[in-house]
Amino acid sequence: xxxxxxxxxxxxxxxxxxxxxxxxxxxxxxxxxxxxxxxxxxxxxxxxxxxxxxxxxxxxxxxxxxxxxxxxxxxxxxxxxxxxxxxxxxxxxxxxxxxxxxxxxxxxxxxxxxxxxxxxxxxxxxxxxxxxxxxxxxxxxxxxxxxxxxxxx
Numbered sequence: 001x002x003x004x005x006x007x008x009x010x011x012x013x014x015x016x017x018x019x020x021x022x023x024x025x026x027x028x029x030x031x032x033x034x035x036x037x038x039x040x041x042x043x044x045x046x047x048x049x050x051x052x053x054x055x056x057x058x059x060x061x062x063x064x065x066x067x068x069x070x071x072x073x074x075x076x077x078x079x080x081x082x083x084x085x086x087x088x089x090x091x092x093x094x095x096x097x098x099x100x101x102x103x104x105x106x107x108x109x110x111x112x113x114x115x116x117x118x119x120x121x122x123x124x125x126x127x128x129x130x131x132x133x134x135x136x137x138x139x140x141x142x143x144x145x146x147x148x149x150x151x152x153x
Contacts (some may be wrong), residue, residue: 028145044149055108063100076125077104081117086110115146126153
């Protein structure tokens with residue numbers, strides 16, 4: 001009886017914990033170009049709690065042709081639309097398939113503001129200084145992709 005009670009209590013606390021975890025929905029990919037014409041890729045993933053009380057977006061930035069140094073000093077990603085900026089915060093980096101992968105998160109309100117604007121450039125900051133600047137290859141596809149990821153349940 002004691003063992004059964006312990007097992008039931010443990011499974012209840014595990015269920016409560018799993019409800020707090022976020023889960024990912026669909027990913028979308030967006031191509032950006034650097035000043036030399038090379039393609040790089042953004043991958044947006046919508047994450048939320050099961051009850052949808054918290055929604056945010058992970059942004060993976062796949063940087064090709066980069067010398068990997070000081071990867072922990074990146075600070076943010078910034079999408080530019082005219083004089084407006086829509087920023088996401090850096091949280092980790094990795095190397096995969098010979099590309100540097102930078103991970104950022106953006107709040108839902110920032111993504112919605114970005115969707116309402118016409119962003120055409122993005123910058124990556126390292127130690128609060130711009131180190132990369134890119135052009136969004138096709139603005140229409142970018143807006144379409146953002147709209148698609150924000151409407152995913």
